[in-house]
Amino acid sequence: MVRKVRRLLAAVAGAVLATACALALAGATAAQAAPKPKLAPAGVDITGDKLDQPLQLRADTRPAEVNAVIDQVKWLGATGQQRGPKAEDLGPKYTVVVLNAGTPTKTYDLYPLAKGGPRVYRPAKQPDLSKTRAGWFYGRLTMSEVLRAAGVPLEPQYDAISGGIGGGDRVIPEESLDPVQDIDAVLGELQRLLLLNVGVMVIITGGLAGIALLVRRRTR
Numbered sequence: 001m002v003r004k005v006r007r008l009l010a011a012v013a014g015a016v017l018a019t020a021c022a023l024a025l026a027g028a029t030a031a032q033a034a035p036k037p038k039l040a041p042a043g044v045d046i047t048g049d050k051l052d053q054p055l056q057l058r059a060d061t062r063p064a065e066v067n068a069v070i071d072q073v074k075w076l077g078a079t080g081q082q083r084g085p086k087a088e089d090l091g092p093k094y095t096v097v098v099l100n101a102g103t104p105t106k107t108y109d110l111y112p113l114a115k116g117g118p119r120v121y122r123p124a125k126q127p128d129l130s131k132t133r134a135g136w137f138y139g140r141l142t143m144s145e146v147l148r149a150a151g152v153p154l155e156p157q158y159d160a161i162s163g164g165i166g167g168g169d170r171v172i173p174e175e176s177l178d179p180v181q182d183i184d185a186v187l188g189e190l191q192r193l194l195l196l197n198v199g200v201m202v203i204i205t206g207g208l209a210g211i212a213l214l215v216r217r218r219t220r
Contacts, residue, residue: 040102044069048094048110050153057150065150070098072143073108076122080135089115094152097127104128112144112154 043058043066059066073096084090091113098106104127111119118139126132140146148154 040099042066042101043099044150045097045099045104046094046147046150046152047097048152049092051094055151062150065146068146069096069150072096072110072140072146073098073106073120073122076108076120076135076137079133080122080137082135084119084121084136085114085116090119091115092154094147110139110143110147112139112147114139117141118143 041058041060043056046055046057046069057066057069090111092111094110094112096108096110097104098108106126106128107123109121109123111121118141120137120139122132122135122137124132124134144154144157148156
């Protein structure tokens with residue numbers, strides 16, 4: 001009798017153990033088969049002057065534009081100027097919000113047409129709640145063209161050329177590259193300098209002649 005009970009208990013325990021193993025294996029297989037949730041791509045949202053709706057740029061569809069816009073602000077230092085230009089000198093304002101996996105992390109105010117060159121303002125209050133010091137920074141010369149390429153309604157700026165993403169230089173006026181004009185200007189300056197020297201020499205010579213004549217009369 002005791003042996004039968006032991007055999008029955010062993011059979012029940014084995015069945016329970018086998019069922020548990022089968023359920024665990026099925027759960028693991030289902031977990032492996034289930035697709036991982038796809039993260040939202042990085043990107044930027046742009047709002048501002050003459051934009052009826054925000055420009056929503058994402059890295060999976062417009063990577064070049066997203067990288068170019070982020071490059072306008074990613075180099076900012078820990079501290080900036082505490083005072084910016086006068087409000088009337090700032091021009092149109094565009095707010096850029098940087099997203100990571102669909103979540104806003106950083107925000108900046110861009111002024112591509114500010115008097116004296118593009119400006120960037122970084123607010124102290126950031127979407128990711130990071131400790132940031134508010135400040136003003138000089139922006140890259142390519143800011144206007146980068147925003148225009150992203151879809152911001154700005155007029156083309158012909159006074160800046162791109163030196164690659166995140167850089168730019170002023171275009172040198174054609175007249176400054178004209179060697180004939182430069183030579184004429186130099187010759188004109190030399191001519192004026194020569195005339196000035198001749199005039200000074202004439203005055204000095206006349207003065208010496210007058211002094212010599214006066215001394216000669218007195219010695220007679």
